[in-house]
Amino acid sequence: MFLLSAFVSAAVASQVSAAVVSGKASSFAGSTSTFQFPPADVTATASLIDSFFPDASEVGFAGPTPTGDEAESIATAPALSPVKGYFPLVRPNTSDKKGKAFNVVDSWANLSPMQSVRSFGLDNTTEKIPEGCKLNQVFLLHRHGARYPTSGSSPATFAANVHAAAGNGTFVATGPLEFLNTWTYKLGAEILTPFGREQLFELGIGFRVKYGDLLKNFTGLPVWRTTSEERMVDSALHFAAGFFGVQSYQSSYYQLIEIEQDGFNNTLAPYDQCPNANNNISALGGEATAAWTNVYLVDAQKRLAPFLPGFNLTISDVAAMQTLCPYETVALGYSAFCDLFTEEEWKGFAYGIDLDFWYGDGPGNPAVSAQGIGWVQELVSRLTQTTITTFDTTVNGTLVSSNITFPLNQPIFVDATHDTVISAILPAMNFTSLAAGGPLPLDHIPENHTYKVREISPFASRLVGQVLSCPASDTPTHIRWVLNDGVLPQTGINGCGEDPNGLCQIDTFIAGMKQRIEEVDFDFDCFANYTFSLANDTITNGQFPK
Numbered sequence: 001m002f003l004l005s006a007f008v009s010a011a012v013a014s015q016v017s018a019a020v021v022s023g024k025a026s027s028f029a030g031s032t033s034t035f036q037f038p039p040a041d042v043t044a045t046a047s048l049i050d051s052f053f054p055d056a057s058e059v060g061f062a063g064p065t066p067t068g069d070e071a072e073s074i075a076t077a078p079a080l081s082p083v084k085g086y087f088p089l090v091r092p093n094t095s096d097k098k099g100k101a102f103n104v105v106d107s108w109a110n111l112s113p114m115q116s117v118r119s120f121g122l123d124n125t126t127e128k129i130p131e132g133c134k135l136n137q138v139f140l141l142h143r144h145g146a147r148y149p150t151s152g153s154s155p156a157t158f159a160a161n162v163h164a165a166a167g168n169g170t171f172v173a174t175g176p177l178e179f180l181n182t183w184t185y186k187l188g189a190e191i192l193t194p195f196g197r198e199q200l201f202e203l204g205i206g207f208r209v210k211y212g213d214l215l216k217n218f219t220g221l222p223v224w225r226t227t228s229e230e231r232m233v234d235s236a237l238h239f240a241a242g243f244f245g246v247q248s249y250q251s252s253y254y255q256l257i258e259i260e261q262d263g264f265n266n267t268l269a270p271y272d273q274c275p276n277a278n279n280n281i282s283a284l285g286g287e288a289t290a291a292w293t294n295v296y297l298v299d300a301q302k303r304l305a306p307f308l309p310g311f312n313l314t315i316s317d318v319a320a321m322q323t324l325c326p327y328e329t330v331a332l333g334y335s336a337f338c339d340l341f342t343e344e345e346w347k348g349f350a351y352g353i354d355l356d357f358w359y360g361d362g363p364g365n366p367a368v369s370a371q372g373i374g375w376v377q378e379l380v381s382r383l384t385q386t387t388i389t390t391f392d393t394t395v396n397g398t399l400v401s402s403n404i405t406f407p408l409n410q411p412i413f414v415d416a417t418h419d420t421v422i423s424a425i426l427p428a429m430n431f432t433s434l435a436a437g438g439p440l441p442l443d444h445i446p447e448n449h450t451y452k453v454r455e456i457s458p459f460a461s462r463l464v465g466q467v468l469s470c471p472a473s474d475t476p477t478h479i480r481w482v483l484n485d486g487v488l489p490q491t492g493i494n495g496c497g498e499d500p501n502g503l504c505q506i507d508t509f510i511a512g513m514k515q516r517i518e519e520v521d522f523d524f525d526c527f528a529n530y531t532f533s534l535a536n537d538t539i540t541n542g543q544f545p546k
């Protein structure tokens, strides 16, 4: 197996150099290349480990191991460092303004690496605990790290089209597209990339440094949650490894893995129990993106098509090529597709994904608040220390009825989820300021555009709830929410009002969440057979208009 793949790689490599020399397309252009390590028939052997590779506890001699005190930089540092940068990814150029200040990486929307958001409108506050307040508890809801494309998405289809044409001998790429003659599709599907693992490991470390002091108030081990998909488990474990360290994370907490699959109740994967999240209602997002793509990529299609004579380069192909830029970059570190596009086209790309989320997974979709509301019920349960007894959403009654799998009294809660779940929970909680610009137009980017998926659901996105006492005491008085390090205004939540620090009285907030639970009609919005189209979709609260 191992020898065979080595042989195949060598064969491909010699074809690559032949094609480069002749400047012609190779028949393997666009083919999918894969590699697996360790090879399928090679595994670490227990007997070898026992005899020759004892672990650190068996070897002993660890040297002195005094532990320091816990950190709480979220309260103690005069200012905090933003997350900025994405080592080891190479920052791409645009095709028109090489080397200029514009950063293509900022235009990848949900495919962007998380970087700190400066402000959601509260310009004079940061995630640092406000003066005069004490941190009592923290909630973290985070997305998984950078992944390969989801199964069957456009990058793989584009590669297959190229490969079919290459097999026909009709594929010759020239000019800026010449690289396609020897390009192969190296991406897997669904699982984390190495960079994605780094993101979650760093999130775990960052969270320990900011909030670690809260560990002192655990009486047992933390119970943190994720879902069963490979990338979700991998993300949760990398977070824990960063938070606790690789030698001790497995014995420092319990990892709950909730089944993510059609028919299973799971607030971290609610679309599996919401039919309207999987039909023509959820398809509104894709429709909106398609309409916009036919506007913003017209020039690119005309510019690039002449370099692929004999290949019918459609606007969908061009969109797939643009999508390959972020996916290849977060997986392979670099992508030749990135600088095929202009600055305007990159802004258009980001807006296309903003449209997809707005109409498919955000405030403009009528089945979205319904998907987010189960997590809100769990939040209220945790904040009020009250067990959930009515099961009328995506809450999993079995799991939340046990104080082992759903403890209510943790100083630090950590839930791992997906981009579209974070984007559903925000309107479910009535963070209306994110939707203040109103419905998004399909034919231009509005000047007052505020709904940016890069700020909401990038790879390794994080929504943090800070439970505070102001003035400092052991009884919480306030709560506020921090999305990707930017403080969210809570003006949309009844009674919270305007606050320069984004604070809301905790009782007011809980009453608001209970009211949202009443306002959101889970059964109707998720299950009813209603008609809704982009032509009359002006909603901004993620609910079917009643």
Ligand SMILES: *[C@@H]1O[C@H](CO)[C@@H](O)[C@H](O)[C@H]1NC(C)=O
Residues within 6 Å of the ligand: 090, 091, 092, 093, 098, 099
């Ligand atoms: C971007 O363009 C600048 C200026 O031409 C160049 O120095 C840099 O190497 C380019 N970066 C990439 C990734 O191509």
Ligand SMILES: *[C@@H]1O[C@H](CO)[C@@H](O)[C@H](O)[C@H]1NC(C)=O
Residues within 6 Å of the ligand: 121, 122, 123, 124
């Ligand atoms: C932030 O503070 C500055 C200086 O005090 C003030 O001019 C500005 O209006 C404030 N911005 C907001 C959004 O409150």
Ligand SMILES: *[C@@H]1O[C@H](CO)[C@@H](O)[C@H](O)[C@H]1NC(C)=O
Residues within 6 Å of the ligand: 135, 136, 137, 213, 214, 216, 217, 473, 474
């Ligand atoms: C942790 O619990 C102790 C004892 O109840 C209390 O004094 C302390 O303030 C708590 N710490 C936090 C951060 O809430």
Ligand SMILES: *[C@@H]1O[C@H](CO)[C@@H](O)[C@H](O)[C@H]1NC(C)=O
Residues within 6 Å of the ligand: 161, 164, 165, 168, 170
């Ligand atoms: C390859 O050739 C076949 C047969 O001529 C044709 O039907 C098909 O469209 C070609 N494919 C491409 C991608 O050019």
Ligand SMILES: *[C@@H]1O[C@H](CO)[C@@H](O)[C@H](O)[C@H]1NC(C)=O
Residues within 6 Å of the ligand: 257, 258, 259, 263, 264, 265, 266, 396, 397, 398, 399
């Ligand atoms: C609740 O979650 C558990 C564990 O993931 C699963 O076995 C069970 O089937 C779920 N219940 C429902 C109703 O989905």
Ligand SMILES: *[C@@H]1O[C@H](CO)[C@@H](O)[C@H](O)[C@H]1NC(C)=O
Residues within 6 Å of the ligand: 312, 314
């Ligand atoms: C190219 O593709 C488009 C979209 O699929 C199709 O409408 C058009 O007929 C094709 N043109 C040729 C020359 O095959």
Ligand SMILES: *[C@@H]1O[C@H](CO)[C@@H](O)[C@H](O)[C@H]1NC(C)=O
Residues within 6 Å of the ligand: 265, 273, 391, 392, 393, 394, 395, 396, 397, 398
């Ligand atoms: C699962 O959710 C449905 C509502 O979607 C609810 O009727 C059912 O009771 C829930 N089951 C459990 C075990 O939580």
Ligand SMILES: *[C@@H]1O[C@H](CO)[C@@H](O)[C@H](O)[C@H]1NC(C)=O
Residues within 6 Å of the ligand: 403, 404
């Ligand atoms: C969990 O629930 C059991 C049974 O209801 C109870 O005996 C136990 O004290 C609870 N444990 C905690 C930590 O609340």
Ligand SMILES: *[C@@H]1O[C@H](CO)[C@@H](O)[C@H](O)[C@H]1NC(C)=O
Residues within 6 Å of the ligand: 436, 437, 438, 446, 447, 448
């Ligand atoms: C945003 O701009 C659109 C028109 O471009 C306008 O209809 C809408 O009221 C504006 N919204 C805000 C919050 O300014």
Ligand SMILES: *[C@@H]1O[C@H](CO)[C@@H](O)[C@H](O)[C@H]1NC(C)=O
Residues within 6 Å of the ligand: 430, 432, 492, 493, 494, 512, 513, 515, 516, 519, 541
């Ligand atoms: C949520 O926002 C809507 C629209 O602004 C408002 O009508 C509703 O009362 C709000 N609900 C809560 C609980 O804040």
Ligand SMILES: *[C@@H]1O[C@H](CO)[C@@H](O)[C@H](O)[C@H]1NC(C)=O
Residues within 6 Å of the ligand: 529
């Ligand atoms: C929804 O309603 C339409 C129009 O009444 C009907 O054609 C369709 O079969 C219904 N779909 C379901 C799943 O009931």
Ligand SMILES: *[C@@H]1O[C@H](CO)[C@@H](O)[C@H](O)[C@H]1NC(C)=O
Residues within 6 Å of the ligand: 531, 532, 533, 535, 536, 545
């Ligand atoms: C939206 O328009 C469709 C027709 O495209 C219509 O059937 C539907 O009732 C409308 N829905 C709402 C909520 O107005």
